[in-house]
Amino acid sequence: MRGAYGGPRVLLRRLREVMAEPVTAQERLDRIVVLIANNMVAEVCSVYVLRGGGDLELFATEGLNRTAVHATMMRKGEGLVGLVADEAEPVNLSDAQSHPSFAYKPETGEEIYHSFLGVPILRSGNTLGVLVVQNKSHRTYSDEEIEALQTTAMVIAEMIASGELGGPEDPSLAGRRPSHAEGQPLSEGLGLGHVVLHEPRVVIKKLIAEDSAAELKRLEDALASLRTSLDKLIDQSEVARAGEHRDVLEAFRMFANDRGWGRRMQEAVLTGLTAEAAVERVQSDTRARMQRQTDPYLRERLHDLDDLANRLLRELVSPGKGMTAELTQLPENAIVVARSMGPAALLDYDRTRLRGLVLEEGSASSHVVIVARALGIAAVGQIANATGLVEGGDAIIVDGVSGDVHIRPTADVERSYIDKVRFRARKQEQYRALRDKPSKTKDGAEVALMLNAGLLVDLPHIVETGAAGIGLFRTELQFMVASSMPRTAAQQQLYRAVLDAADGKPVTFRTLDVGGDKILPYMRNEPEENPALGWRAIRLGLDRPALLRTQIRALLNAAGGRDLRIMFPMVASVSEFDEARALVRREHARLVRHGHPLPSSLQLGVMIEVPSLLFQLDEILARADFVSVGSNDLMQFLFAVDRGNARVSTRFDPLSPGFLRALQRIAQKAGETGTPVTLCGEIGSRPLEAMALIGVGYRSLSMSPASIGPVKAALLDVDAAELAAFVEPLLARSDGAHSIRAELKAFAAKRGLQVEP
The missing domain is CATH 1.10.274.10 (PtsI, HPr-binding domain)
Structure with a gap:
């Protein structure tokens, strides 16, 4: 090398000239290997490109037999070239043939070369190929030479990633080849479309410097x-x-x-x-x-x-604007790929074009996933390095049932999924045919199937699914998607629209459940070490009574002449409910004084999601007009499991005997006092889990719109009394079983029950 960094600069300057020449990609690559060999005084320079299936193909060479180009193939991990690809690290040897990984390929004529330097061709951390130089003499390449080769490899990586080398008809190069990843299914559905990166990667248009x-x-x-x-x-x-x-x-x-x-x-x-x-x-x-x-x-x-x-x-x-990001213009069928994101960020996208969501993180009960289900889009989480595996615009398939993600799928895979989409459509038709059937078990037990909602886009689902009403309307979503605090009039307009859409069916409005991980951008946030256990929901509302009072006033005004059900979240003690109830009564009295129309009936309820209420059931049931079980948070708190932490969120099964006993106790106590009880949460959204809930005494479940058809199809074929008799001894046994899932599946299979959506 001609002095430190002198060689690499000269090499890159000449590379810039080669890249500008009007030649084919293969011709350009052939010239690049000659250029590198001359610059580094190497007798061999070769480029191996990773193909689909993990094979490395010799794509260009100076020094080896030219007939070996596109003929020599090595598996990833085979030989020194395979070792470089596998480890994604340079390999620098003075005697390559004595290395245990050396693999002889007779067609290349490389047996006369001893020294070897191979560097991975990397892009976004992914290996696309290997760049190699070799010499007959025994020598160890310098750090400057390694640096020069790595820098050149970056230029070649852009050629591979762009598809320029193989052309659009040859997608098998490492940067464009089909790829498959398995993750955790989060929201059911199938999404076929094109990648939109939530945090778009900065496109680097100029690689080689002039100054x-x-x-x-x-x-x-x-x-x-x-x-x-x-x-x-x-x-x-x-x-x-x-x-x-x-x-x-x-x-x-x-x-x-x-x-x-x-x-x-x-x-x-x-x-x-x-x-x-x-x-x-x-x-x-x-x-x-x-x-x-x-x-x-x-x-x-x-x-x-x-x-x-x-x-x-x-x-x-963009100097001075480094923290800002622009929202990508969505293609017709957009699949958003992100490391993680909040629910408000997902709602920023045009929902008419959104078909799926892929997350590196995320769990089934995280809030962005709950919103994804409300939007009816397929979602998969726990896809390692998801944002590094894709480029914006890549074709992608998201299977929210199995957890599979297919990136740049082959025509066969795409056809298979198109068939699956058609099959699901037929199945949905079958579910729609059940819409007007009474929601009763075989032995006549009525089970009300309600909707979880929170957006205007959810409202048409009441009619489409034949739901018995809205068992949980999450009022905070209006606040989370707004750029400033919604005024009373705006809140009132939304609540009236919800009641209009319900057309006389019951609607349970949950007061603001913000704080914790649901941060309002326009409210000052005090960071907390344990936000899920901190200043949130009813705690925030009682400490900021003006905020809660404004919402209660909007609800009361919107419900003039109609039934109104208001539920308070995160209640941990009876005194909190008493305080919230007193606030509602003061607002109600204010309406009376000013002659405003009043709700025809007003019922106040509690969401049971804090374990302390399990030991105050007698007191709370004596005061509340109804109760709802928030199974997501209740399970989180009972098992001390952060539902947003993917490492532990699946550690415990909701069909564990301990959790089902807690749910059964609530249902039994509510039955003794005649207090209506509904279960809201993901456990009620799956047919098998819904069967368990029916078995422990629940007769009202609230779930995502897409879940009503599958759950209804299952309960129509089940005998509630037989199910209760089957579940009871499973909960009473003392063998420390982790879950009753296997037994319940066997019960369903024996009776031909449809428990898979």
């Missing part, structure tokens, strides 16, 4: 701006106090100020890359290494580093 000094200055300015913005974020009053959140933010700031991170990007710029390309190059290398770590802490830190890199790229592209 390295200017690029270095741009990088340093962007780093300084990034660090300043993080300092302001962390030191502002809302998050300045000590606590776990502060430690997390300080660690984030530490990464941003890490000298090693900055130095690696500066060195990449000095090789001839633009500042943006240097950031992407360093982060791609880091991502490739960290994805192979088994330590969960290190793997989680990858998210922090990805976030930092994305912020820095945005700072480079």
